[in-house]
Structures are given as C-alpha cells and as structure tokens.
Amino acid sequence: MPTSLENYDIVVVGAGPVGLLLSVCLARWGYKIKHIDNRPTPTATGRADGIQPRSLDLLRNMNLKRQIMAHEPAKVYEVAFWDPTSDGNGIHRTGTWASCPKFIDARYPFTTLLHQGHIENVFIEDLKKNGARIQRPWTITGLKNDGKNETYPVEVNLEHVDTREKETVRSRYLFSGEGARSFVREKLGIKIHHKDPIAHVWGVMDGVVRTDFPDIKMKCTIHSDHGSIMIIPREDNMVRLYIQIASSTDKDWNPLKKATAEEVQMSAKRILAPYHIEWDRVEWFSVYPIGQGIAEKYTLDHRIFMGGDACHTHSPKAGQGMNTAFLDAVNLAWKIHHVESGFASRSILTTYESERKLIAENLLTFDAKYAALFSQRKPSAGEVNLASQSSPTGPAQNPNPGGPPNEFVETFKASCELTSGYGISYPPNIHNHSAQHPAHSPLFHPPTRALTPGRILPPSTVTRVADANTTHLEQAIPLNGAFRIYIFAGHPPRTRPALSDFCAHLSQPGSFLTAFLHPDLSSIPHTEPHTPHSRFYTFATIFAAPHAHLGLRVPELLPPVLARYRTHVYADDVWDARVPDATASAHRKMGLDEEKGGVVVVRPDGYVACVVGLVEGGGTVEALNAYFGAFAIRALGRGKAGEARL
Amino acid sequence: MPTSLENYDIVVVGAGPVGLLLSVCLARWGYKIKHIDNRPTPTATGRADGIQPRSLDLLRNMNLKRQIMAHEPAKVYEVAFWDPTSDGNGIHRTGTWASCPKFIDARYPFTTLLHQGHIENVFIEDLKKNGARIQRPWTITGLKNDGKNETYPVEVNLEHVDTREKETVRSRYLFSGEGARSFVREKLGIKIHHKDPIAHVWGVMDGVVRTDFPDIKMKCTIHSDHGSIMIIPREDNMVRLYIQIASSTDKDWNPLKKATAEEVQMSAKRILAPYHIEWDRVEWFSVYPIGQGIAEKYTLDHRIFMGGDACHTHSPKAGQGMNTAFLDAVNLAWKIHHVESGFASRSILTTYESERKLIAENLLTFDAKYAALFSQRKPSAGEVNLASQSSPTGPAQNPNPGGPPNEFVETFKASCELTSGYGISYPPNIHNHSAQHPAHSPLFHPPTRALTPGRILPPSTVTRVADANTTHLEQAIPLNGAFRIYIFAGHPPRTRPALSDFCAHLSQPGSFLTAFLHPDLSSIPHTEPHTPHSRFYTFATIFAAPHAHLGLRVPELLPPVLARYRTHVYADDVWDARVPDATASAHRKMGLDEEKGGVVVVRPDGYVACVVGLVEGGGTVEALNAYFGAFAIRALGRGKAGEARL
Structure with missing residues (x-):
C-alpha cells in the first residue's frame, strides 16, 4: 500500500471558472488542494465572458466583485433585436428588452462582460492569498477510487505535459473541471446525453471595430437574409461577434466545417448591411462545433465529481456557461466542507448532482422551448412591455383578464429569471424544506411567493x-x-x-x-x-x-x-x-x-x-x-x- | 547660467495627500514631475483618515475610489452625542445625527475612515503607472524664482536626508505640500494668521479595544465630568480616540504638555465610565499641540505655491484636513494645466489662492461659530429632526412659520454641507460666471438654487x-x-x-x-x-x-x-x-x-x-x-x- 504518497483533501483538474471557484472556496476554508491545469498559462484570449446579475451577487458575497469591476467590463442592460426589413434592403431594429427587467429584484440589473482570463486571474490571486496555486502544465493520466486508504480513497496519476514527469497522489476527492472534453468523464464511462439533437458550428471573433451600426455597444441578436449574428460588447472598446456557420439542419451539414477570419468578417458585413463595419484589430477568432449536451451522472461514487462544461454544454447564445459553472462549484464546495468538517453526514453529497443536474436540464429544455416559441411569431410591443413590468407575475398582469395566461409573457419572464440567474429553484430535499422533509413542526412556513426553500433569498x-x-x-x-x-x-x-x-x-x-x-x-x-x-x-x-x-x-x-x-x-x-x-x-x-x-x-x-x-x-x-x-x-x-x- | 541643470514642469515637496494628488493629476496629463519627501517610507500609522462624501465623488471621478474601498474602510453614517447624566454618575447618549443628512443629495452619504498610508499608497501606485515616483528621503534646502531661465524660472536645491547628496534643478513651478512646518513658507516669509486664538493639545490613539460602550462603532462626541473625548471607528476593527489634553484657556496652559499612552487610556476610562474599555493593542499614539491657523498668502509669484496643512491648520475634530488638501490639489492642478498647455492666460493662477483660501477661512470661521452656538444650549430633538429633513432649506422648514429662521437649524444644515464637502461655494471670478463677469449675454442664467456657478454640479x-x-x-x-x-x-x-x-x-x-x-x-x-x-x-x-x-x-x-x-x-x-x-x-x-x-x-x-x-x-x-x-x-x-x- 503506497502510504508514502502525498495526501490531499482534493485534487482539482482544470483551472477554468468551475475548478478555480471550487478551489477558492475550499482554500479559504483551510483545505489542502492539488490543482492542475494542462495549459501553461491562464486563458489569454477568448472563451466565456458573461457574468449574470446573480453571479455578480455571488462574487460580491465572496468579496471578489471589486476586483472584477476594476477591469472596467462592459455592462449589458438591454438586448436589441434586428430583423430584415420588409423591402429586403437590409435590417432594422424591431425592439429592445431589458436583460434583467424591473420585475426581477436585482442589485445589479445587467450582465457584465469581461474576458475570462481576467476573471480567472482574480480567482488565482485569491488562491495565492490562501497558499494555493495552479500547477501547470500538468494533466491527469489516471484515477481510481480503490479505497486502499479509507481517508484518502482516491488515487490520481498526474503528468507534466512537456517533461512527462509523473506524480501519483491520494486524495479524499477528485474534481474534474476539464471542460467539454473531460478525461475523467471518459474514464468513468459517463455518457453525454444530447437533449436537443441540433448542433451548430459557431464562429466567434473578438476585436475592435469601426462601424456606423448604431447598436454596436448593445447586445444584439440580428437576423438578416444573409444569416444571423450576435453582437456582445466587451471591455476595452472590444466587441464579440458570434456567427452561426452551419447547423445540423443544413443539407450539407458538416460539424467540422471551418471558416477563416476573413470569411466571418465578410459574413458580418453582409448581415449588417446597409451599415458598414471594419476591423481595427482582431483579438481572438475561433470556429467550433457545439451542441446541447448533459452528462448522465455528475459523480458515481461521491468522491470523484465533475462540474462546468464537463457536465453540460449548450450554445453560447444564452451566456450561461460560466455562470452555471460558478454555481456548480459553490454548491459542491460547501457540501464537501460540511462533510469533511464533521458537521453533515456523507449522504448530503448526493444533492450536488440532484440539484445541479436539474438546473442544467432546465437550462437546456428552456433554451429549446424559448427558441420554438419565438420562431412561431413575434411578440407585440404591448406584450414586451407587459412582460417587463416591475410587479411580480400574477393575474393582474394578464393582458386578458380572466383568460388564460399569455404564454409569451410567461415564457419571457421565465427566460429573464433564468438568464439573470434568479430563476434557480432547487427541488425539495434534505436542505430545502418541504412537507416531505423529515423535520416536522407546525412552525415551518409553507413556501410563499416571497420565500421558497431552494430559491435565492430576496435582497433587502x-x-x-x-x-x-x-x-x-x-x-x-x-x-x-x-x-x-x-x-x-x-x-x-x-x-x-x-x-x-x-x-x-x-x-x-x-x-x-x-x-x-x-x-x-x-x-x-x-x-x-x-x-x-x-x-x-x-x-x-x-x-x-x-x-x-x-x-x-x-x-x-x-x-x-x-x-x-x-x-x-x-x-x-x-x-x-x-x-x-x-x-x-x-x-x-x-x-x-x-x-x-x-x-x-x-x-x-x-x-x-x-x-x-x-x-x-x-x-x-x-x-x-x-x-x-x-x-x-x-x-x-x-x-x-x-x-x-x- | 546653469543650463545644464535638469528641468522639470513642477517640483513637489511632501508626499502627503495634497502633494500626491497634485502629482497624480499632473502626471496623468503628461507633465514632468520631481516629487520628494523627507520620510524614508510612506505614512505607516496614524495621521488623517477621514474622507468626506464629496471627496469620495472626486476619487471616483479619478477612478481611484475602488482602490480606496478595497481596504474595507469604516463608514460613518451617524454621529452620536454623549453627555453627563444629571445625577453625575456617568454619561448617556443625548442624540444621534446623520453625518450627511438626506437634505444633501449625496451619492455616498457617509464619511470613509481609512489610514492615511493606504490612501497615499493608492496615489503612489497611480503615479507609478504614469512613470512618476517619490524620491525619498530627500528634503528641500533652497529655492528662488530668479528668472534666469524664462521657461523654468524657479531654482530648487534638494538634499538627501541621510547622505547629504545634493541636487539642484530648475522648474516651471514649485509646490509645497510639506505640512504645517513648511520650509518653503518659512523661506518666503509668509506668516500664519491665527483666526481663533485658542489652541489645544490633543492626544490621539489608534488601537483595538474591548468595551461594552455601545457606540464604539459610531463616531461619538463625548462630554463628561472628567473631560471630553471623540471616538472614530477605523478599518480592521480599530478605533481612534481623540482626547483634549490641554487648552490655551486653561490656567496652567502649556502647549508642550505631554501625556503618556497610559495617561490617555486612564482618561478615556474615566470619561467613558460606567462603561469599561481595555486595549488589545495600540497601533499609534501621539500628543501634539494644534491651533487654527491660515497662511496669509498661498503664493507670492504664482510660480511657487503651497497647499494643504502648509496653508491651513485646524483641530482634527472637523475631519477636514485631508479633504481640504485634496481640493487644494485639484484646484491648482487644472489651472496649471490650462496655463502650461497653451489654453488659459497665466492670470487664472490667481484664482487658486482666492478660491482655496476663502474655503479655508470659511472652515475656520465656521468651526468657531458652531462650537459657540453649541456651548450656549442644546438643540431640541425637534430641531435636530427638522434640520435633517430631506427638503432643501426654505421657509416651509421653519419651525416657526412666518418667524425668523431658526439659527440652530440653519447652522446645523450649513455645518453638514461643510463637513460633507458639498457646501463649497467658490466666489464669482473669471471661472465662476456672475453679472460682474466680462462675458455678457442675455442668455447667461442667473444663479439658482439648483445651479450656482462656483458650486458643485448636483448628481443626476x-x-x-x-x-x-x-x-x-x-x-x-x-x-x-x-x-x-x-x-x-x-x-x-x-x-x-x-x-x-x-x-x-x-x-x-x-x-x-x-x-x-x-x-x-x-x-x-x-x-x-x-x-x-x-x-x-x-x-x-x-x-x-x-x-x-x-x-x-x-x-x-x-x-x-x-x-x-x-x-x-x-x-x-x-x-x-x-x-x-x-x-x-x-x-x-x-x-x-x-x-x-x-x-x-x-x-x-x-x-x-x-x-x-x-x-x-x-x-x-x-x-x-x-x-x-x-x-x-x-x-x-x-x-x-x-x-x-x-
């Protein structure tokens, strides 16, 4: 029995948002962490960049918001929708919506756009303060929960990417924050389930542009006769463009379809016409296929866990990737803490998957439903207005009093709750009290609109x-x-x-x-x-x-x-x-x-x-x-x- | 003619708040700065610590507020007043007041308390970004505006405090931010005028205490039969105590009177009884005499200027020292900039003294008037309430409709405006338009309550x-x-x-x-x-x-x-x-x-x-x-x- 191996509380693989935030929490609470990443340096360009309102609350609660905001991120308060003009000569704005309308009681009613590398560095600096660091470029080559050591049941094999130097350690836990291509998930034989069979190839480009397009500082969804594009403003005068290059519904669908930067720029020019756009510089450009997918399990043994893109992938349009990762990390962190610090029974670890997988599934389901509803018809201005009102959803808001609820309004509100992060509703379980909870007392309040176990505490x-x-x-x-x-x-x-x-x-x-x-x-x-x-x-x-x-x-x-x-x-x-x-x-x-x-x-x-x-x-x-x-x-x-x- | 001397746009002496903020502005705008300080390191403990609401606006406008707030300063929203009980057995709270009541339209209605060293370091870091640094420990040994070089008329002699290494430079401007004992002021023969002849010896102590005094996290003014004390909360669980050790009205007045830390602590214990107070640690302790004083001139030649404590000193009670210094610096900075960048005529530099000396005089006058009013009688609770109302001062607020304005309410309001920083009203001059301004047009609006030239732009x-x-x-x-x-x-x-x-x-x-x-x-x-x-x-x-x-x-x-x-x-x-x-x-x-x-x-x-x-x-x-x-x-x-x- 290799008792001479070094022991850790947790080995974290992957230094993206989910792995870093998990380490930040556990390092603050005194755990011994081995954290590796197979890249030689933190993310330099590109990748995710949207922090939703609820995530900003979370970062503030961790005293990290100020460091994020020091980078002067772009803030998206509204989304503008552009569509083809009826005469076929270009595009026009058909409406704007608040990204976090007034009916949501949010301290920060905007999405914060900042390059993922800046966000990672805020976490890395916090880890340093607590004596933890990222070991780079190292990768994982093997893992087994062999139980040879009761306290540290997991053996993990690690290897330096360049020198091939090897290291084997034992750990209480192993966490994969490796992203969509997870070695750990593969090794455990956990399958990805594809909820929506439609996949897309996306082109994404960050850069500084010159344009007379008036909404270039807004988040825009643009449909034109020449294709569709999404515009997202960024820090430092940059803008991100997402262009759908191919869809699995295309006749000539090829998930490996490529496009050059010049081709993407030409597409953007055609879509934005009659407005003009030119690039001062391109900071990052990538073309990649992506489909909705969700891991069948987030863990098999409650010792080896996964989170973030290793568990769920979806189109970048919803801007949910990093935010879902944040909440995966925090959800797991406190539960591990409560088990390992001698407070809670080990069984609470089952709620990580049951809570977080449900959220990912809702996200994927919703994405599809919302898109379908939209493809049927456009909402009227009155409906948009109604849906954005500051009062909570209720009969009084129904445009057709006494009639059935307006599906569009309901869906829009649910969509805003979801994308802002305030829609999360964890199901009744051992943590979220309900009539089925083992604790009984007439003093427990039933769920109310104001306070429901499993939902966020409202601001006051x-x-x-x-x-x-x-x-x-x-x-x-x-x-x-x-x-x-x-x-x-x-x-x-x-x-x-x-x-x-x-x-x-x-x-x-x-x-x-x-x-x-x-x-x-x-x-x-x-x-x-x-x-x-x-x-x-x-x-x-x-x-x-x-x-x-x-x-x-x-x-x-x-x-x-x-x-x-x-x-x-x-x-x-x-x-x-x-x-x-x-x-x-x-x-x-x-x-x-x-x-x-x-x-x-x-x-x-x-x-x-x-x-x-x-x-x-x-x-x-x-x-x-x-x-x-x-x-x-x-x-x-x-x-x-x-x-x-x- | 020593043309071989190095030339600077400005030589700044003293790296306290006034000198640093002046350099920060000028360095950002591209000027070549020689900045010296006779201390080997920035302020490590003690000194000023209060940032008033208006100063926080200014720091935010300079994109420095976030760095200040990163130190988690204490925030004072209210001041509590304590007085002897009528039975002679200790003290009781007689009232609390908002430090920036609602009638003032402030974004940040609180005073921020942070150790001066942290504030200085924020400025020093900003200077570094613009290629400027503080040369330490160097002192000034001579100066003359000899006009031998028309562009750089001022010769300045500098010396290393320890090695006695010497350096002579020429400069367009020289600025003394040396504090109350200014070599430059002395050399120019500018006298300090004492507005209020009463001087005091103050004891000041920063530390962490254990106490059952309930307002220890509030700013408090405490009068007792055993003397008076002022309590100011600080960052990191610290508290500052100011105790008046002696007054020039005392029979045995001695401006050199000393007190040990133990004596000050014993005084504090007697004053706070029946509450208890003990010290976990004392971070800083000092005893110093101070009187109200104001320099007769802020400059003689509009090449050599002074600001901050070199021009005006007052009791620490008002918490105005650093804030007045900030505004001295910014006022001078943009005027020098406009002259040297070829926009404004040199004559605008006269407005530095005419504006800033007036503010210092108002501050000193007001201090005395306010203290006098208070010594006469205590305001009633109704008066305090009235004075704190959110509506602007006006006849409707008069508790005695149709009668004369209530002097206490008026003075209280003026006091809040002054200590929050929003009361500053620069007089009509070449910058602040009035009927006497050389520019005439029927289109100029007369001053209104909303907008008065020389007063701050209200927030919106x-x-x-x-x-x-x-x-x-x-x-x-x-x-x-x-x-x-x-x-x-x-x-x-x-x-x-x-x-x-x-x-x-x-x-x-x-x-x-x-x-x-x-x-x-x-x-x-x-x-x-x-x-x-x-x-x-x-x-x-x-x-x-x-x-x-x-x-x-x-x-x-x-x-x-x-x-x-x-x-x-x-x-x-x-x-x-x-x-x-x-x-x-x-x-x-x-x-x-x-x-x-x-x-x-x-x-x-x-x-x-x-x-x-x-x-x-x-x-x-x-x-x-x-x-x-x-x-x-x-x-x-x-x-x-x-x-x-x-």
Missing part, C-alpha cells in the same frame, strides 16, 4: 445598529461556509419573550448550536463577527424598529448568545420602493409578519433552507434542531448530543 | 443611449483636465434647430472649440470618447426623452460635431425620488426647462462655471465664446483666432 436593505451603516442584508454575511440564520424579530416588545426563549433553548445541550460549538471558544477573538460560536452558523437579528431606538437597547433586547453577533443586529427601517407602504420593508419582502417576525435559515450558498415561526417556548429551536438534525452527524434536540451549553 | 442619473447603461451623469466625464459642456437638449423636436445652430457655430473658425483643436485631428483614435476634438472640452448631450426612442436617431438629432461624442449622449428618463413628478429628472434637478433645456458648463474639477440658454441662432456659442474668451489666450468669436473649422 436595512440599517446595521452598531454603526448605522446602510446594509444589503443578503450580503451582510459573507460566503463563509456557514448557514445563515436570520432572526426577523418583528416588534421588540412583542417578540422579547420569544427571543429570550430562543436563546435559552439554543444554549441547551444538544441544540443545533451547542452540538457543534468551536472546541475552544476561548480561542476565538472577540472581534470575530460571523462565527464566534460555531463555524456552521452565523446569526443575524433584524428588528422592525428604527435603528436610533435600538442602538442602546441591544443588551436589553437580545440575550447574550445573539448579542455576541453585535455587528449582525439590524433595524428594518429603510424605505424600499418595491414595498412603498411597508413600515418594515425587509420583513414585508420576506412575507413575514411585521410584528411577529420569523426565522429564515439560508444555506451557505444563499438559497433559502427553511422558514420557521418565532414563538415563545422551545418550538422554534426544536424545529431547527429537527431541520439540521436531518443531515447532521449527531442527533439533535433535548437530551441528545453531549453536555456543551452556552 | 440618466441612461446612456449607446448601451442603455444607467449612468451617474456627474461622473460620466472623468477628471481629465477638460471643461465639461453638458447640453441639456430638452425635447428633441423642439431643440433640433437650436442644436443644429449650436454645432454650426461651434464649427466656425474662432469658436472656443475650433480655436483649440488638437493639432492633428487625424491622429486621434476613433475610440477616444472624451476629447476627440480638443483636450480642453468634453461634450455631453442629454435629451429629455426615453432612451429607446433615441437609440437610432442620434445621427438625425445630433449634427456630426456632437454625434462624435456618441458615448456621451444620454436620455433623461430615470425616475428620481427627489423630483418624483419630473418627467426629465436631470433637467429638473438642474433647474432647466424640460422642453427647452440649456447648456451647463462645468469646470474640470466639477464646479459649475456658467449656465447658458440653448437657443436658435448663434447666441449660445457666442455666449460661450465670451465666457472662455475671458481667460483663454486667444480672442474668441466671429472673425477671431485662425482658420480651423470642423
């Missing part, structure tokens, strides 16, 4: 009591691997007994908190704001009261357990244009009673886990014990799990 | 037509040394003839634009967004129309001259809560007619220069020719200044 703005700072509540707790427990505490006089009982039961032996306390609480600095008691939970308390009234009353209102999170005590006293008549807009946006409040548990990745009533007695903590106990490695609740108390 | 949010990006109009043009000419173009059908006439007259020989065209227009890249015609002007056009209606009509609505600034064409179609019933909120906020518009000229540093009606015929351009002609080196207007046309 509050005032931090300690320093009167205006705070984006959904960003207040960083992506630190902990569950976020938001105690919406309603009116202080009303909820004071409930809060007191909550803290009392939280402090008892066997509660979800005391069962997972830091082993040495006295070693935690008093300045630790997020996880002073346990690395698995951060608590925030939000009162429906003006912050000036709360400032001095925190010790009186909050028992010591919650008062320890003093920088996470907030006043729900900021007016919000989306709920203009609410006196406590965050409570209202969560669908909670402004007097009685409620407890919202959010997963480490920002998705709602469960919502529980805040009541006097032990019910609230018991419900949470039941929720966490369903996947924690220790039984939770009265009389369970140890002696520790707070 | 618009949509950029080229890419539908939501844009902060006041930030749309970077601090590039150019005048910003905002053409508020009202309703397109209505103003089309006026715009056409404006461009026609702008294109004529002798217009303010054609008289200062780039010498080789063909060398300007087509991607240049800001100064494609002249480095002295950037044009922006704002229509009162929805952007979707404008996108394709820019070539039709805007003659080629203005259309060349295609990324500076905006739609005034974003709703603004401050003018909720306006259909064109930016026009409304500027006090301009939403149909007819008007032209707003803004100085390179963001202050309004003049406002001119937008009319058919040549009147608008003629008024601007007269305005610019008053300080340009060439006569402007019909039949003047050359042949160039556009």
